[in-house]
Amino acid sequence: MNDLDFFIILLTSAVVVFFIGQAKARSRQESTSGIRLHSLPNYYGYLTALWTFLPALGVFLVWSLFESNIVSMLTIAKFTQLQQLSTDNLSLALNEIKILATTGIYYSNGDANINHQAAAVYSKYFNHSFNLKILVSTLLALLGFTYTYLRINPTMQARNSVERLIVYVLLICALIAILTTLGILFSVLFESVEFFSKVPITEFLFGTHWSPQIAIYEDQAGSSGSFGAVPLFWGTIFISIIAMMIAAPLGLIAAIFLSEYATSRVRATIKPILEILAGVPTVVYGFFAALTIGPLVRDFGYYLREVGVNLDIEILANLTVSTESSLAAGLVMGMMIVPFILSLSDDVISAVPDAMRDGSTALGATKSETVWKVIVPAALPGIVGGFLLAISRAIGETMIVLMAAGVAANLTANPMNSVTTITTQIVTLLTGDQEFDSVKTLAAFALGLGLFITTLILNIIALHVVRKYREQYE
Amino acid sequence: MNNNDIELNQQLGKTVGNPLVDGIPRMSCQSVDVFYNQDLQAIFNVSVDLAKNQILAMIGPSGCGKSTLLRCLNRMNDTIDGCIVTGKIYLDNEDIYTSNIDPVLLRAKVGMVFQKPNPFPKSIYDNVAYGPRLHGLMTNNSELDDIVEESLTKAGLWKETKDRLNKPGTGLSGGQQQRLCIARTIAVKPEVILMDEPTSALDPIATATIEELMYELKSSYTIAVVTHSMQQAARISDRCAYFHLGRLVEVNDTNIVFTNPEHGLTENYITGRFG
Ligand SMILES: Nc1ncnc2c1ncn2[C@@H]1O[C@H](COP(=O)(O)OP(=O)(O)OP(=O)(O)O)[C@@H](O)[C@H]1O
Ligand SMILES: [Mg+2]
Numbered sequence: 001m002n003d004l005d006f007f008i009i010l011l012t013s014a015v016v017v018f019f020i021g022q023a024k025a026r027s028r029q030e031s032t033s034g035i036r037l038h039s040l041p042n043y044y045g046y047l048t049a050l051w052t053f054l055p056a057l058g059v060f061l062v063w064s065l066f067e068s069n070i071v072s073m074l075t076i077a078k079f080t081q082l083q084q085l086s087t088d089n090l091s092l093a094l095n096e097i098k099i100l101a102t103t104g105i106y107y108s109n110g111d112a113n114i115n116h117q118a119a120a121v122y123s124k125y126f127n128h129s130f131n132l133k134i135l136v137s138t139l140l141a142l143l144g145f146t147y148t149y150l151r152i153n154p155t156m157q158a159r160n161s162v163e164r165l166i167v168y169v170l171l172i173c174a175l176i177a178i179l180t181t182l183g184i185l186f187s188v189l190f191e192s193v194e195f196f197s198k199v200p201i202t203e204f205l206f207g208t209h210w211s212p213q214i215a216i217y218e219d220q221a222g223s224s225g226s227f228g229a230v231p232l233f234w235g236t237i238f239i240s241i242i243a244m245m246i247a248a249p250l251g252l253i254a255a256i257f258l259s260e261y262a263t264s265r266v267r268a269t270i271k272p273i274l275e276i277l278a279g280v281p282t283v284v285y286g287f288f289a290a291l292t293i294g295p296l297v298r299d300f301g302y303y304l305r306e307v308g309v310n311l312d313i314e315i316l317a318n319l320t321v322s323t324e325s326s327l328a329a330g331l332v333m334g335m336m337i338v339p340f341i342l343s344l345s346d347d348v349i350s351a352v353p354d355a356m357r358d359g360s361t362a363l364g365a366t367k368s369e370t371v372w373k374v375i376v377p378a379a380l381p382g383i384v385g386g387f388l389l390a391i392s393r394a395i396g397e398t399m400i401v402l403m404a405a406g407v408a409a410n411l412t413a414n415p416m417n418s419v420t421t422i423t424t425q426i427v428t429l430l431t432g433d434q435e436f437d438s439v440k441t442l443a444a445f446a447l448g449l450g451l452f453i454t455t456l457i458l459n460i461i462a463l464h465v466v467r468k469y470r471e472q473y474e
Numbered sequence: 475m476n477n478n479d480i481e482l483n484q485q486l487g488k489t490v491g492n493p494l495v496d497g498i499p500r501m502s503c504q505s506v507d508v509f510y511n512q513d514l515q516a517i518f519n520v521s522v523d524l525a526k527n528q529i530l531a532m533i534g535p536s537g538c539g540k541s542t543l544l545r546c547l548n549r550m551n552d553t554i555d556g557c558i559v560t561g562k563i564y565l566d567n568e569d570i571y572t573s574n575i576d577p578v579l580l581r582a583k584v585g586m587v588f589q590k591p592n593p594f595p596k597s598i599y600d601n602v603a604y605g606p607r608l609h610g611l612m613t614n615n616s617e618l619d620d621i622v623e624e625s626l627t628k629a630g631l632w633k634e635t636k637d638r639l640n641k642p643g644t645g646l647s648g649g650q651q652q653r654l655c656i657a658r659t660i661a662v663k664p665e666v667i668l669m670d671e672p673t674s675a676l677d678p679i680a681t682a683t684i685e686e687l688m689y690e691l692k693s694s695y696t697i698a699v700v701t702h703s704m705q706q707a708a709r710i711s712d713r714c715a716y717f718h719l720g721r722l723v724e725v726n727d728t729n730i731v732f733t734n735p736e737h738g739l740t741e742n743y744i745t746g747r748f749g
Contacts (some may be wrong), residue, residue, distance in 0.1 A: 051688030263555075306738055355592035359655070361553060363605040373604070378595045 003064060006134055010060070010141065014053035018146050021048030024152045027091045039159035047158045050165050051148040056141035063133045068098070071125045077119055081114045097122050115195035162164070188452065191445035198439050204446060206230065208407035210420075212429060212440050227443055229450065231409040235419035237324065239401060240394040242330025242415065243337060248387055251341030258342070259349040260371050271343075278339040282399045289332035289404035290324075299326045301416040318419045324406030327415035333400050337390045344389065348382030348466075349375060381465050388462035392455040422447045486718060490736045491726035495713075498646065499503065499523035499665055500696040501584075506561035508542050508551070516542045519561075520722040522715055524666065529688060529697045531711030533704070535743065538717040540700040544668050548584035548696065549577040555616060565666070569645065582609055585659035589671040591651035593643035593658075598635050601643040601654055602626060605662035621661055629657035630687050649680025656687065660695075667691065669699040671707065685710050704744055707731050716740045 029037045037044075072094055075083045085093060093115060100106050100119035114409025152158075196204065207228020233318035258267055295371030301321030352375050360370040376383070398421075407428050429444040494688040501524040501633055508517035516539045524530050524547075526641060542551070547568065551557045563570050570580055579741060582605070589639045595603050602622045607613075612618040622639070626632040631653045635646075643654050652672060669688070673681040688697060688710055701707050707714050716739070724740045735741040 353592070355588060355590060356594060357553075358550065358586075358588060359592040359594065359658075360604070362548065362550060362581055362588075363588035363608065363658065364578050365579075365604075365608050366578050369608060371610075376593050 012047040018045040020047040021045040043158035051144035147264040192449040195442035231411040236421040243333035246334025255345035274294035286399040286403035294328040322420035343385030385466035392458040475478040488723040495525040528712040531707035534717030585664035599639040625657040
């Protein structure tokens, strides 16, 4: 038996006791004629099931969470050789012991003898712990069941009790969601702090040179290992600006058409298509960008250069042109977020009350005057909120940039040149063989933190703006 | 046609009272039918005049088509898909449903105030200036200032708002908002003002202010007002029209309609036995 088996057994017994509880409630209802059941029989079933399932599950989960740590500690306490190891080596050794204990595979060059002994001890303790865990959980389940079952009688307020328990269940689910997010945040924060202890934060924030290849040997060629993130932040912003320059007007105008001018038939056809477009995986946009738009932009760049040479315009003549360009990435990213902006803007524009349209029409305004002078200004906060959400999506986008803008960290305002973004660099830093605590890997966490903070701020502003807008019409 | 319909048609038959006015009416409806779609007719063969500088009150049970007819008078129904208006409606002897009439310009001449105050989410000043700016009624800013002041004064809102013209119109109280909407309508210098239950969202004090206002506006404008309040109709209107199921049952001078109604349905309605 393993953890999953036990969980399934627990779940099955919850279902079974549901029927037992329900049956008892029914029988009581019939035998004690005169007194009506306080709640429907189902509620007695739910209550029995919840009391059987929840406490046992709670203990089971908490136990499972700490089990491996506690067993490890107990194991270490047994072996003085392990206690003498440094923290890093100890965690390595522990890993090996655990793998050895669970799979029997041994591949390390540590102290094989000690590790084998330790693994045996570890396994023994672990088995004890597991058995004890199952025993305690089962007992709790039985206890919960009997406790509830014995109390079932027509006056018991099962419905109210279930209601109270449900609140706790919901609360726990919500807490798990929040705690997971916090957990991720803290692990990123923790690793970032470690990164900043190796690379000064000022270099990261203000340095203009990004080249994370750390020398593996001393004086290895071409590896400077500098971590100035400015080109990445710039690349991210630059591509997002290009994308927004495409997507904002296009999305807004299309949204106006859709919500104000299109007939309901057209609307009913276009809306679902947009939702499909919004669901296209970005990697699809990515290869469209890399294979179609990229070469087009490059050819356009060559053309511009030729024009520059012919007309003696120095800026154009010296234009750097590459297949991977921020323009290509920005254009395609713009196309990607058009449906997003369109659908958000369409929502806020449709939410402007018809009374506004009637009021303006009744004053002798044409349709387009009404749209531009009343509807759009009224919806503006919501539209801006939508734009901000779209920007934070653009900033987080990875695949398109990776495929269309490249990975070269250039600090350039030339849209024909290749740039790179935060997300792309995180990918390149973490793919391939990596030492987990190398500066390179840690840099990914610092970048992640930067990304997280930027999008968080953008989202907070956006939500605030959108909420302000809602209040206006309530 | 089933029995009910026949009975109803007999009962509703022709409009009784006095649908026409002496002299040239400002607006006139002749045999107007309105359809929302093929089988939903909302107005049946209505003929009625709006006399100059008078208030016509339109009363009747909910859903009888008062708003529908009112919205025909400035072609607001054009904005509703599938709505068809037949018959003739004249403004100063000109048929407003012919193709050489631009509904946009018509609406500047026949303004409308709605049931729920609907100021734009702009400043008080911009709300009032909206119409004049659209139609280019001024040549410079000080003229616009004058129009705004004049309109707000006429709507009885100048004193309360002259120090806060740059504050949003949505921040006013309900009654003030409604007067702002009236000022906004007046600013376009219309000939006719249509009001659809302008006080139904307001408390008695605000209602009294608006009623006084309508009474004053009467001297310069022709007004049609839909109302659910008998007292209001009796207090402010010169003529009163009673609608029932899309038909105009009776129309006459207000004091006649209220003291001596000709039609049984009208009598039932105004004495509160029905509707
Ligand atoms: N946009 C529309 N589409 C379809 N039918 C409509 C529409 N507007 C109104 N109607 C129908 O036309 C009839 C008359 O409606 P109208 O709004 O004119 O009534 P009303 O007299 O103003 O009622 P109330 O006093 O409740 O405002 C009703 O039966 C209504 O259901
Ligand atoms: Mg109405």
